[in-house]
Amino acid sequence: xxxxxxPITRLNKxxxxxxxxxxxxxxxxxxxxxxxxxxxxxxxxxxxxxxDDVYGEVSSNGVQFKAPVEFRASVRIEEPANNFLGxxxxxxxxxxxxxxxxxxxxxxxxxxxxxLGDYIGYMINESEVKYYSVVNAAxxxxxxKHTYGGYKSFYFTYIATPVSTDxxxxx
Amino acid sequence: xxxxxxIKKYLPLVPEKVGxxxxxxxxxxxxxxxxxxxxxxxxxxxxxxxxxFVRDELKVVVDGKIIPPVxxxxxxxxxxxxxxxxxxxxxxxxxxPPFITTVRQPEVKYGSTPSLQYTIPNRRQFYxxxxxxxxxxxxxVDVYKIPQPVPVDITYNVKIIxxxxxxxxxxxxxxxxxxxxxxxxxxxxxxxxxxxxxxxxDESVLDIDxxxxxxxxxxxxxxxxxxxxxxxxxxxxxxxxxxMFEVSTRTTNRxxxxxxxxPNEFELDIKFIGNNTETNELxxxxxxxxxxxxxxxDSYSVYIxxxxxxxxxxxxxxxTNDLLKIxxxxxxxSSDAVIYTTAKLL
Numbered sequence: 362x363x364x365x366x367x368p369i370t371r372l373n374k375x376x377x378x379x380x381x382x383x384x385x386x387x388x389x390x391x392x393x394x395x396x397x398x399x400x401x402x403x404x405x406x407x408x409x410x411x412x413d414d415v416y417g418e419v420s421s422n423g424v425q426f427k428a429p430v431e432f433r434a435s436v437r438i439e440e441p442a443n444n445f446l447g448x449x450x451x452x453x454x455x456x457x458x459x460x461x462x463x464x465x466x467x468x469x470x471x472x473x474x475x476x477l478g479d480y481i482g483y484m485i486n487e488s489e490v491k492y493y494s495v496v497n498a499a500x501x502x503x504x505x506k507h508t509y510g511g512y513k514s515f516y517f518t519y520i521a522t523p524v525s526t527d528x529x530x531x532x
Numbered sequence: 533x534x535x536x537x538x539i540k541k542y543l544p545l546v547p548e549k550v551g552x553x554x555x556x557x558x559x560x561x562x563x564x565x566x567x568x569x570x571x572x573x574x575x576x577x578x579x580x581x582x583x584x585f586v587r588d589e590l591k592v593v594v595d596g597k598i599i600p601p602v603x604x605x606x607x608x609x610x611x612x613x614x615x616x617x618x619x620x621x622x623x624x625x626x627x628x629p630p631f632i633t634t635v636r637q638p639e640v641k642y643g644s645t646p647s648l649q650y651t652i653p654n655r656r657q658f659y660x661x662x663x664x665x666x667x668x669x670x671x672x673v674d675v676y677k678i679p680q681p682v683p684v685d686i687t688y689n690v691k692i693i694x695x696x697x698x699x700x701x702x703x704x705x706x707x708x709x710x711x712x713x714x715x716x717x718x719x720x721x722x723x724x725x726x727x728x729x730x731x732x733x734d735e736s737v738l739d740i741d742x743x744x745x746x747x748x749x750x751x752x753x754x755x756x757x758x759x760x761x762x763x764x765x766x767x768x769x770x771x772x773x774x775x776m777f778e779v780s781t782r783t784t785n786r787x788x789x790x791x792x793x794x795p796n797e798f799e800l801d802i803k804f805i806g807n808n809t810e811t812n813e814l815x816x817x818x819x820x821x822x823x824x825x826x827x828x829x830d831s832y833s834v835y836i837x838x839x840x841x842x843x844x845x846x847x848x849x850x851x852t853n854d855l856l857k858i859x860x861x862x863x864x865x866s867s868d869a870v871i872y873t874t875a876k877l878l
C-alpha cells in the first residue's frame with residue numbers, strides 16, 4: 362500500500378516544492394559540477410558476508426561488498442591528533458575523521474543507502490586512497506541544519522573514522 | 533492460586549536419571565557428537581553460552597511480546613550491530629526500546645573456581661580414556677590424555693533498555709528468581725558452567741531535557757574454564773611387549789667345587805701289621821713322599837720297581853704307576869710298625 366502523503370504547506374506564501382527543487386538543483390550543480398569532490402562507497406553486503414554467531418565478526422578480507430559506487434559530496438577531513446595509542450605509550454598521529462555531506466537526491470539517483478559500518482574511499486592525492494568506516498549514519502536528518510529553511514531535509518551528514526589497512530584496503 | 537505440592541504440573545515422559553546413571557549421563561554430554569575426547573571450550577564458546585543463557589533463560593515477555601535480546605557480543609565491526617538490530621529499528625535505523633544487550637568486559641581474568649586454582653603445575657597431562665584400535669593386524673589401544681582446564685572469570689553486563697517500569701520489573705523478577713540461590717548454570721558443550729549475579733545497577737537517562745528511557749545493568753560473573761583441543765594428547769598404548777636381557781659372553785665353565793676336597797698334599801701312612809715287614813704299593817700318581825716319623829722301626833729299605841733306592845731315606849720320589857716296595861726291620865718284631873709320610877703331588 363502506498364504510504365499516505367500530506368503536502369507541505371509551510372512557507373507556502375513565498376516558497377513551494379518548485380522553489381525547493383530549483384534550489385537543490387542549483388546546489389547540486391555547484392557541488393557536482395564545480396566542486397566535484399568524489400568519494401567511493403563500499404557497501405557491506407549483509408546477505409553474502411558470513412559472520413560468526415558470537416561476535417558477528419568475519420575474518421580478515423572476509424567481508425563481502427556490493428559493487429563500489431562513486432558519489433559526490435561536500436568533504437571535510439578533520440585535523441589529526443597527536444596522542445598515545447590508548448594506554449600503550451606508543452605515540453601516533455591519529456588521522457582525523459571524514460565528515461561528508463551528500464544530497465538526498467544524489468543517493469536516490471544512485472539507489473544506494475549509506476549504512477553504519479560501510480566503507481568510504483577517498484583519494485587524498487593522485488596515487489593514495491584513504492579508507493574510512495561510517496560510524497554515524499546521519500539519521501535522523503530532519504533537524505533545522507539539514508532542512509532548507511525548515512521546509513524539509515535535503516542532505517545527510519555522515520561521520521566516518523579512518524580504518525587501518527588490515528581492516529580494509531579496497532577491493 | 534498456587535497448586536498443592538502433590539499435584540504434578542506435568543508428567544515427565546522420560547524418567548530423570550539419578551546417582552551413577554546421572555553421572556554417566558553427564559559424561560556422555562561432554563563426549564556427545566564428537567570423539568572420545570571432550571570438546572574444546574574457548575572464549576567464544578563461553579560468550580556464546582552466555583548469549584544463549586540470556587536468550588533462553590532470561591526470556592522476558594511483556595504484553596504477549598518477547599523483549600528481543602541482541603544475540604551478539606558487539607565488537608568493533610559496526611555493521612555487525614546493524615545486522616543484529618535491524619529487526620527492532622525505527623525508520624531512522626536506530627534501535628527501538630525495549631531490547632536487551634549483553635556486553636562483555638574485554639579482559640578475561642584468571643578464574644576463581646576453587647577446584648581449579650593453581651592445583652597442578654606445568655600443564656601436566658592426565659589420563660582421560662583408553663580407546664581400542666585395530667590396524668588390520670594388531671589390536672591395541674590409544675591413550676587419550678588432557679591437561680587440567682584453565683579457569684577463567686568473565687564479567688558480563690546484561691542491560692535492559694526500555695521505556696516502561698513494567699518491563700523493568702518483569703526482567704528483574706525473572707533474574708532474581710533465577711539467581712535466588714546465588715548462581716545459575718549455562719550449558720556449554722556438555723559442561724555446566726556457573727554464572728553468578730554480582731551486582732544490579734541503574735543507568736537510566738532521566739534528564740529533563742533529554743529523551744528518557746530506563747537502562748538497568750545486571751553484572752554477571754561466569755566462572756568458566758578453557759580447554760584447548762590443541763593441548764590434548766593421543767598416543768598409542770602398548771600392543772606388544774619385547775623383553776630383553778643381557779647375558780655374559782664368556783664360554784669357559786666355572787671351576788667346579790670339588791667335594792670332598794682334594795688337596796695336592798696329604799698324609800700317607802704305610803703300615804706293617806703283625807709280623808709283616810714288607811709292603812708293595814702301586815702308586816697311580818707322581819709325588820714326593822717325605823718321611824715325617826716312624827713307629828717301631830729300626831731301619832727300612834726302599835725299592836722302586838724292584839730297584840734299590842736306599843735305606844732310611846727321608847724323601848722318596850715316585851712316578852705314576854711306580855711299584856713302591858719297603859722292607860722294614862722292626863724294633864719289636866711282634867708289634868705293628870708305621871712309617872708316617874706326607875705325599876706332595878707334582
